[in-house]
Amino acid sequence: MTSQSMRYSVIIPHFNDADRLERLLLTIPVARRDLEVLVVDDCSPNQPALEVVKSRWSMVTWLSTPRNAGAGAARNIGLDHARGDRLLFSDSDDEFLPGAFERFDEHVGDEDDLVYFLADAVQEVDGSPSNRADRLNALCMEYHDDPSDRNLSQLRVGHVVPVAKVYSRVFIDKCGVRFEETPVSNDVVFNVLAAVQARHVRVQPVTVYRIHRRPKSLTSNPSPEAFLVRVGVKARLASALKALGIKDIPSATGWMVASFSYGPRTAFRTWWLCLTSDMRIDVFRVFQFGRWKNFVVGRQADRAEKKAAESSRGHR
Incomplete structure (x- = not known):
């Protein structure tokens, strides 16, 4: 098979989660001759479990990071090996919905640099709805329904996951x-910098992907260390956007206020990082009641969902 005939490359980072990985693989039409699946293992400790999955999926290309370095490093290795005209990413604990690749065939054109689709999200423990895809879908639909420059900018800088x-x-x-x-937020810079440089961007309001909310995951890591990493990612993103001449630079204000919940040491480091970065300092955002109301309501809903997931897992 030549690289010209390969339409899709599906890149999947994996770490020590063979059962969920196999659940994902079952939702991908791996037998298609114009599709390749690249699973990049990030030096999982439980190699015997992974070997069992490998033995059942010989049509998958199995790769590995040279050392445990996180999902970002794994995806980069996948990019280096990809041959398809089109790139898709999936987390190993999620899945594609039935008919997803037929929708890609139908809606993705040769001229498209980037096409956004919709996702749904469920609590893994019981299949109940999750809010994890709500903001992503809202950004997509706002631009789809009103393709203004403002909505396009918000979509480009706000949709920060590759799925x-x-x-x-x-x-x-x-x-x-x-x-x-x-260790966290390793996909933010890739997604935003790709989106702001894409000339042909579209939204297809078709749901093709399912996100599973798990009781414990990297995306819900609440530690001060993880918080500071996320702030650092935003600071680097701001510098990169400024270098590209992009005006919609991330604001530091929310991070600066949120840092107080982690104690004075983390707050000091956050403020220093923000004030010495290219992020915007919007003092008046602090006094915008509607913005903080939405933030608090969203955070409360997110915490309630995580608590429900933990409780459900404890009663299984």
């Missing part, structure tokens, strides 16, 4: 974006 999207590989190679190798 439920289809990228042109030629475009990604041309702009040279790669994932960071941070």
Whole structure:
């Protein structure tokens, strides 16, 4: 098979979660001759379990990071090996919905640099609805329903995960974006820098992907160390956007206020990082009641959902 005949490359980072990985693989049409699946294992300790999955999925390309370095490093290895005209990413604990790849065939054109699709989200423990895809879908639909420059900008800088999207590989190679190798938020810079440089961007209001909320995951890491990593990612993103001449630079205000909940040491480090970065300092945002109301309501809903997931897991 030549690289010209390969339409899709599906890149999946994996770490020590063979059962969920197999659940995902069952939702991908791996037998298609115009599709390749690249699973990049991040030096999982439980190699015997992974070997069992490998033995059942010989049509998958199995790769590995040279050392445990996180999902960002794994995705970069996948990018280096991808041959498809179109790039898709999936987390190993999520899944594609039935008919997803037929929807990609139908809606992704040769001229598209980046096409956004919709996702749904469920609590893994009981299948009940989760809010994890709500903001992503809202950004997509706001631009789809009103394709203004403002809504496009918000979509580009606000949709910071690589799933439920289809990228042109030629475009990604041309702009040279790669994932960071941070323990959390390693996909933010890739997604935003790719989006702001894409010339042909569309939203297809079709749900193709399912996100599973697990009781404990990297995305819900509440530690001060993880918080500071996330702030650092935003600071680097701000500098990169400024260098590209992008005006919609991330604001530091919310991070600065939120830092107080982690104690004085973390707050000091956060403020120093923000004040010495290219992030915007919007003092008046602190006094916008509606913005803080939405933030508090969203955070309370998120915490309630995580608590329910933990409780359900404890009673299983």
